[in-house]
Amino acid sequence: MKENSDINWIAQTGFGIKVYSVEYQVPQIHENILEIIYCLQGSVKFFYSYEEFLLQKGEFISADKDAFYLYAGKDNICVSFYFDLDQFSKKYPYIKDILFICEGTSDAESGYPSLRHEEMKGALLALLYYMVRTTETCMEAAVLSQIQRAADHIIQLMVDQFDILYYYKPKTAFTQVQIERHRELQGYMNRHKFEKLPLRILADRFHLTAKYISEFLSRNGLPYQDMLTYLRANASEAYLLGTELSIVEISEACGFSDVKYYYKAFRKWYRCTPREFRAKYRAAEQQEQMDYDIDLRSLREEIEHQILEHYMKAHLGQIGENLEQLL
Amino acid sequence: MKENSDINWIAQTGFGIKVYSVEYQVPQIHENILEIIYCLQGSVKFFYSYEEFLLQKGEFISADKDAFYLYAGKDNICVSFYFDLDQFSKKYPYIKDILFICEGTSDAESGYPSLRHEEMKGALLALLYYMVRTTETCMEAAVLSQIQRAADHIIQLMVDQFDILYYYKPKTAFTQVQIERHRELQGYMNRHKFEKLPLRILADRFHLTAKYISEFLSRNGLPYQDMLTYLRANASEAYLLGTELSIVEISEACGFSDVKYYYKAFRKWYRCTPREFRAKYRAAEQQEQMDYDIDLRSLREEIEHQILEHYMKAHLGQIGENLEQLL
Known part of the structure; x- marks a missing residue:
């Protein structure tokens, strides 16, 4: 087990990423940072105020700038997407006042999965896959600007679809x-x-x-x-x-x-x-922090697999059990 | 060059498929059959009444139960999806009277690509990939019923989004x-x-x-x-x-x-x-028919690649040139 390392901020994008396996995460507060945690493999427990969620593979949840911690069994792989709200507040001046609720997990009570959850999952996986493919080469300007657009797209989805408003009145x-x-x-x-x-x-x-x-x-x-x-x-x-x-x-x-x-x-x-x-x-x-970093590049095949699965579920209409076995 | 072979109808689904490379296709009429042609590689020219379309890789077009022919350069791969309207008229009693216009090609004048085109492309690629993965095993009942659902989903999209109504009034x-x-x-x-x-x-x-x-x-x-x-x-x-x-x-x-x-x-x-x-x-x-059948199973990698590409374009928001080079 290595020590918890810092967030890998991508130059000038206001976006950072961390890929890791976690057994125990001490409480954290990230001031003015919005975090979205995506469970890429295994499962991870997530505590938030009085709530407790189990994120399974392919599920995700956002954490406001508040205290939380993670705990999990063994052998999970998580990706944390970090958004520096100071940078995004130029485009979204009200962003620091929004209460976001984004619970992309069947363990939540907020009507998952819905189209807006599927859209968010797509945006997260696409950005992740883009990073897997580009970190193999150098981070040239065009790549950075694409990452910035993708991060902005995710923030736009948060603002437009995961404001607390839509949590209480999802059908309005x-x-x-x-x-x-x-x-x-x-x-x-x-x-x-x-x-x-x-x-x-x-x-x-x-x-x-x-x-x-x-x-x-x-x-x-x-x-x-x-x-x-x-x-x-x-x-x-x-x-x-x-x-x-x-x-x-x-x-x-x-x-x-x-x-x-x-x-x-x-x-x-x-x-x-x-x-x-x-x-x-x-x-x-x-307690002792128990997590270690994972090299994003080692996850290409797994991410491709999850994209194919997500695509098939989105486009095959009603899905039979058979598809689950197949993919 | 082999002779043009028959459509591979999938038992009881009302759906059939043909994967082929075509240099020259003699005029055809498929009575009561709706055909959607997807260009998987290369390009193919498509003639329809007075119109002429060039389908590029990743583009598609539907052909009503009318005369048409194909012609193309070399080395293309096309997939024809066939829908037996007699079978679908149980669920859609009016289906044989609908004029469908589905032109998923930048060569058409009908506002491609739009969300409805992207949705149709997703449905076609997902069904194709499902068939690639399942024809490796036997066609058991669960697989057949999934194929039937997927075919029905495509017909539903045609009825709901590619009726001639939407061609003339796409924004209504x-x-x-x-x-x-x-x-x-x-x-x-x-x-x-x-x-x-x-x-x-x-x-x-x-x-x-x-x-x-x-x-x-x-x-x-x-x-x-x-x-x-x-x-x-x-x-x-x-x-x-x-x-x-x-x-x-x-x-x-x-x-x-x-x-x-x-x-x-x-x-x-x-x-x-x-x-x-x-x-x-x-x-x-x-003229002599010039086409030959291709084994769907040989196309797994190419279809996976096109799904990844389609997914990335759909979910990364505005796309930079850099992504095109990457994928």
């Missing part, structure tokens, strides 16, 4: 006006979550009535209070794991007017107390 | 009611094309006004008279090539009230006279 065809309104309201809440933030402040700011905002948010996903307490509880993770502040101090720093509201919100979103969460992740940090 | 989102009305009107015209068929007969039959039908057809593709003369001129091909009837007799048999209307219609759709068409195809029939 939102208008551009609705999407932008939701983005503005949620963005404002995210940037001001540590302040006192009664509905009427948003109402004043956006020249809308409090009643309209309340109904708009409830109709399109999370109600106002739920969204706000989620943003605050989520932000408290960094304090719990990165500082020695007391629960009361963290509650205050995160904008809760009383620690009992912090406890209530945390329990709602994490199904445990802040103290339990801190203890669990502190213990996890003590 | 037709309602189900419009599609069915168009299908009924055109179907009735096709079945009664050899009779006197003034608009008021359709009007009576469908309880609509002649004015409405006239406007409906014009708005959704071919005006009434154009459609009717197309159907008649097209049907006259079989008389011209398959009988010794005179032009006047054929004109009458095909429902034209005067041979001068037959000449006019034929020239509009074929850009030559009936006599010239007959002479051209009669001469073509005298």
